[in-house]
Structures are given as structure tokens and as C-alpha cells.
Amino acid sequence: MTISFKEMGLAQPLLQATEALGYTLATPVQEQVIPAALIGGDWMVSSQTGSGKTAAFLLPLLNKLIAANPNNKPVPGRAEPQVLILCPTRELAQQVTADAINLVKFAKGIRIATIMGGMPYGKQISQIKGANLVVATPGRLLDLSNSRSIRLDKVQCMIIDEADRMLDLGFQDDIEAIHQLCADRDQTLMFSATFAPRIMQLATSLMNNPGRIELASAGHKHENISQTLHWADSIAHKHKLLSHWLSDPTMEQAVVFASTQADSETIADSLRADGYDATALHGAMPQAVRNRRLQSLRKGQTRILVATDVAARGIDVPTITHVINFGLPMKAEDYVHRIGRTGRAGRSGVAITLAEHRDRSKIRAIEQYTQQQLQAEVIPGLEPSEKSRKPTSRPGSGGRPGRSFGGKGASNSSNRQGQGQGQGEGKTFKQNHFAKPTGPKFGGSGKPSSGPKFGGSGKPSSSPKRTFA
Ligand code: AMP
Numbered sequence: 001m002t003i004s005f006k007e008m009g010l011a012q013p014l015l016q017a018t019e020a021l022g023y024t025l026a027t028p029v030q031e032q033v034i035p036a037a038l039i040g041g042d043w044m045v046s047s048q049t050g051s052g053k054t055a056a057f058l059l060p061l062l063n064k065l066i067a068a069n070p071n072n073k074p075v076p077g078r079a080e081p082q083v084l085i086l087c088p089t090r091e092l093a094q095q096v097t098a099d100a101i102n103l104v105k106f107a108k109g110i111r112i113a114t115i116m117g118g119m120p121y122g123k124q125i126s127q128i129k130g131a132n133l134v135v136a137t138p139g140r141l142l143d144l145s146n147s148r149s150i151r152l153d154k155v156q157c158m159i160i161d162e163a164d165r166m167l168d169l170g171f172q173d174d175i176e177a178i179h180q181l182c183a184d185r186d187q188t189l190m191f192s193a194t195f196a197p198r199i200m201q202l203a204t205s206l207m208n209n210p211g212r213i214e215l216a217s218a219g220h221k222h223e224n225i226s227q228t229l230h231w232a233d234s235i236a237h238k239h240k241l242l243s244h245w246l247s248d249p250t251m252e253q254a255v256v257f258a259s260t261q262a263d264s265e266t267i268a269d270s271l272r273a274d275g276y277d278a279t280a281l282h283g284a285m286p287q288a289v290r291n292r293r294l295q296s297l298r299k300g301q302t303r304i305l306v307a308t309d310v311a312a313r314g315i316d317v318p319t320i321t322h323v324i325n326f327g328l329p330m331k332a333e334d335y336v337h338r339i340g341r342t343g344r345a346g347r348s349g350v351a352i353t354l355a356e357h358r359d360r361s362k363i364r365a366i367e368q369y370t371q372q373q374l375q376a377e378v379i380p381g382l383e384p385s386e387k388s389r390k391p392t393s394r395p396g397s398g399g400r401p402g403r404s405f406g407g408k409g410a411s412n413s414s415n416r417q418g419q420g421q422g423q424g425e426g427k428t429f430k431q432n433h434f435a436k437p438t439g440p441k442f443g444g445s446g447k448p449s450s451g452p453k454f455g456g457s458g459k460p461s462s463s464p465k466r467t468f469a
Contacts, residue, residue: 005059008034011066013107014059021102027052032213033189034060042188042210044203046195048222050316050340051215054099057085057159057189062103064157065110065132072108079125079144080154081113081134084182086175088165088313090116090137090287091294095316096161097135115141115150118287125149138166138174145181155182160206162313163192163199164333172202179206193333222336225343227351229363229374231384238326238354239270244379245324245352246276246304252321253297255341256306259327267326268306278304281311312337318344325353328362332369357387 005018005026026034029047036043037060047053061083068082085100087093097114104110113131115124117140128134128150134141144150158179160166166175188207192199195214203210232238246254256271258264261282271278279302281293290310296302298317305311306326312334323342329335335353342349353374355363367373378384 003031005034008059009038010034010059010063011107013066013105014062014103016106017103018055018059020105023052023055027056029053029213029215030056030059032215033057036211036213037061037187037189038063040187042207043190043213044195044199044207044210045189045191045213045215046193047191047213047215048193048336048340050344053191054096054161055103057161057191058096058100058103061133061157061159062100062107062110066107069109069132077129079128079131079150081128081131081150081152082154082156083133083159084141084152084155084157084178085133085135085159085161086141086166086178087135087137087161088169088171089310090118090290091311091315092162092313093135093137094291094294100133100135115144116287118290121149138171138178142174142177145178152178152181153184155185157187157189158182158185160188160190163190163202164194164196165313165337167198167202168331175202176205193336222339222343222351224347225339225349225351227339227353227372227374229353229355229376230379230382231376232354232356233385233387234356237382237384238356240382241352241354241379242267242271242324242326243274244382245322245350246271248322248350250321250350251303252319253300253302253317254304254322254324255311255315255320255338256304256324256326257312257329257338258306258308259330261308263327264306264308268304271304271306276304277302278306281305281307283308283310309334309338311341313340315341316344317341318347320344321347321349323349323351325351328353328355328359328366332362332365335366336370 003026005015005023008026010018029045029051033043033045033047033053033056037057045053045056047056065083085093085096087096093114093116097112100112104112110133111131112133112135113124113128115128115134115136117137121144124140125144128144134150141150145152160175166172188210190199190203190207190210195212230241232241242256245251256267256278258267261284264280264282268278268280279293279296281290283290285293293302293305294315297305297315297320300319309329312329320342323339325335325338329338339349339351342351353363353366363374
């Protein structure tokens with residue numbers, strides 16, 4: 001039985017907020033992380049994008065802040081936060097901030113601020129005065145710390161969100177420096193898609209005997225997202241396939257991923273020329289423009305966002321029904337983050353990948369990483385040539401899985417069109433990562449009734465491994 005937020009012992013204002021947000025039950029990651037983080041100690045968590053991980057770390061931290069300020073006293077106007085959340089990208093930092101603001105709506109005396117590059121310094125410096133919880137990207141945070149605009153020695157808890165992405169973006173040294181600046185903290189939580197060796201190394205240098213909570217592996221099937229591959233002969237062929245999917249009547253909003261910044265502009269231009277409501281988003285744009293474009297997507301004013309991997313994480317817009325990989329990601333794990341932009345919060349979604357013959361090794365890498373085969377299909381009238389549909393050898397299949405590339409795929413495809421297959425139907429709730437996991441149960445007290453043991457310090461005596469792959 002899933003435990004409720006109330007059973008976890010969360011403060012009343014947080015219960016009100018979860019109710020107002022429509023969170024009736026905790027998601028699996030919340031069910032595991034909230035009680036663990038409330039008990040204390042350091043935790044490494046692997047969880048899938050879109051699983052509710054943000055609230056999983058925000059709720060226990062906000063609970064601690066509320067408990068520490070029972071009289072809702074106004075906070076002094078010093079820039080000395082008690083909670084620090086580090087995010088790899090500005091988009092993710094903004095999303096986490098927005099979630100935190102929603103969750104403290106009914107709590108008085110808790111202030112949230114964001115620190116990130118691309119925004120004016122003066123405004124940020126005045127906003128962080130009196131903030132209890134700061135969400136930051138590492139570079140700007142260190143800038144403000146170096147200029148003594150913020151002190152980090154009062155931080156009690158630090159969260160590193162998307163640690164794998166942090167390392168990809170070269171933030172290791174910055175994180176180490178921030179770790180030193182808040183060395184007196186008593187809790188660190190680290191979230192990552194995987195526990196690859198480099199992540200474990202980072203954890204060893206930052207954390208104290210961390211417990212492990214594993215909720216999803218890269219091989220998680222994303223069962224609420226239908227994933228399809230189309231082989232294409234050329235860029236022009238890809239444009240036709242793209243157009244086909246963007247005309248899908250079930251499409252509410254789509255994110256089209258491009259491999260490069262220039263490509264994202266070109267594809268958006270060409271879609272606009274064809275009469276689509278499309279806009280580009282990439283990291284070379286001024287932050288104010290990025291913000292405006294994201295806001296417009298959130299408000300439903302933009303239907304199609306053509307983006308680089310800057311948008312692969314952190315965008316949480318439940319009405320995104322389709323993700324289309326026009327250009328393939330550089331790294332296989334980014335595929336998982338990209339498709340996680342759809343199928344949010346229990347909805348279903350459609351992920352389409354357009355690949356040319358030369359992309360075969362990238363498709364293989366994605367299949368190996370996700371440990372599942374991408375189903376190749378053809379659209380009648382838009383079939384690829386024989387050469388383009390040459391199959392890849394599939395991980396673990398040993399056979400020739402390309403059989404569905406031919407006529408069978410075509411009939412599947414037309415069936416799909418006819419029956420809709422629940423694509424983007426928003427209301428089709430399938431078994432997915434919001435579903436209950438099997439594994440150790442928590443009793444009504446919100447404490448683990450079996451499984452890892454906690455010593456007197458409130459920390460696990462060894463690094464317990466809980467796997468819900
Ligand atoms: P995240 O993985 O944090 O990006 O969250 C994905 C989506 O799930 C967001 O839209 C959240 O608002 C939503 N969400 C988080 N927790 C819950 C919950 N307990 N019930 C329903 N939706 C949730």
C-alpha cells in the first residue's frame with residue numbers, strides 16, 4: 001500500500017500544498033526518499049526523469065525548514081541560506097524553484113531564491129537576502145560567494161540534482177569548491193540517472209557513508225511512452241516524416257530535438273515557413289530569450305519547440321505529447337532525458353526518432369544503453385530505401401530484428417494511425433514509474449519496517465542498496 005504524505009509526518013502547510021497540486025499519493029521515489037531524508041544522513045538516489053524526484057527532495061527539506069521556524073518569524077535579511085540545491089542548467093534551476101514556490105504556498109516565513117547565470121547580478125543579490133533555500137547553478141553561485149554576496153557556511157543541507165549532467169558539463173571542480181564552502185552541513189543528497197563509477201567517485205568525495213536508493217535503471221522501459229524509430233534517406237526525407245508527426249491529430253505540444261544550435265534554428269525556420277507554430281531554443285540565446293520561449297511553451301502559446309539538449313532536462317510541461325528526435329543526441333543517456341519531456345506526471349507520450357543510415361551506431365548505443373529495442377516503423381508513402389532500412393544488430397537479440405522494417409511495419413504503422421494507440425491521449429494512465437514498486441515496505445510510521453537499519457546517528461550503518469529497477 002502506498003503511504004500518504006500525511007503518514008510521512010509532513011507539516012500541515014506542505015500537506016495543503018500537495019493537495020492543491022493534486023498529488024494524492026506519493027510516487028515511488030517520494031515514498032523512498034522522503035522518509036529517508038527526514039531521518040537524516042547522506043543519500044544517493046538514482047531515479048528517472050519525470051518520476052517526481054524534485055518533490056522527493058523538496059518536501060523533506062521544506063519540512064525541516066518549517067520545523068526550524070515554528071513561529072513563522074521573518075528571516076533576517078542576510079544572504080545565508082540553510083538549504084542549497086545545485087542544478088546543472090538554468091532551465092532545471094528555474095523548474096526546481098517553481099516547484100519549491102508551489103510547495104511553500106501555505107508556509108509562512110520560508111523564502112526561496114534562484115542564483116543562475118544570464119540574469120542581472122543586482123536583482124539576484126537583493127533576492128537572496130533572507131532566503132532560506134537557494135537553488136543555484138554552480139558558476140554564478142561561486143561568483144557571488146567570491147564577491148561575498150552570499151555566505152554558504154550556514155548551509156545545513158546540500159542537494160546535487162542531476163549529478164551525471166553536472167559532470168558532463170564540467171562542474172566537478174565547482175562542486176568540490178562549493179562542498180568546501182558548506183563543509184559544516186549535516187546532510188547531502190545526490191540525484192543521478194545512473195551510479196556510474198564517476199558518480200560514485202564524486203559521491204565519495206562529497207558525502208559521508210551515503211545510503212543508496214535505486215529506483216530506476218537506464219533500462220527502465222518508459223512504458224507510458226511509445227517509442228518509434230523511422231529510418232530516413234536524407235534530411236529532406238526527415239522533414240517529411242517530421243511534418244507527418246507534427247500533423248498527428250493527437251499532438252498538443254511537441255519538442256523537436258536537433259543535434260546543433262544551428263540545426264535548431266534551421267529546423268524552426270523551415271517549420272515556420274511551412275505554417276507551423278515553431279520556435280527554437282538553444283544555449284547560445286540570451287537567458288531572457290530562453291526564459292520567454294520556455295514560458296510561452298508552458299502557457300501553451302508555443303506548440304512546437306525545436307531545441308538542442310539544453311532542453312533535454314528540466315522542462316516539465318505535462319501537455320507535451322510528442323518528442324521527436326530529428327537529430328540524434330551525442331550521448332545515449334541524453335536520449336532517455338529527451339524522451340522524458342513527454343509522458344509527464346502519469347500521462348502517456350510519443351517519442352519518435354528519425355535516423356539516417358549513418359546514424360546506425362548511435363541507434364545501437366541507445367538500444368544498448370536503454371536495454372531495449374527501438375521499434376522501427378514505416379509511414380505509408382514515406383518508406384525509406386532498402387539501404388536506409390538496413391537493420392542494426394540488436395543488443396542481446398542475436399537475431400535479425402529488422403524484420404519489422406518492411407511491410408509488417410507499414411501495416412503496424414497504419415494501424416497505429418487508425419487506432420491512435422493511446423498516443424498523447426493525456427488521460428490514458430498506464431503502468432509506469434508512478435506505479436508502485438515492489439520491494440521493501442514502509443510501515444504507517446513512515447519508517448522502514450525492514451531493509452536498511454539506521455544507527456543511533458540516524459544514518460545507515462552500511463550503505464544499504466534498495467533496488468527497484
Ligand atoms: P519531476 O520528476 O520532479 O520532474 O516531476 C515530474 C512531474 O510529476 C511534475 O509535473 C510534478 O508536478 C509531478 N508530480 C510530482 N509528484 C507527484 C505526485 N505525488 N503525484 C502526482 N504528480 C506528481
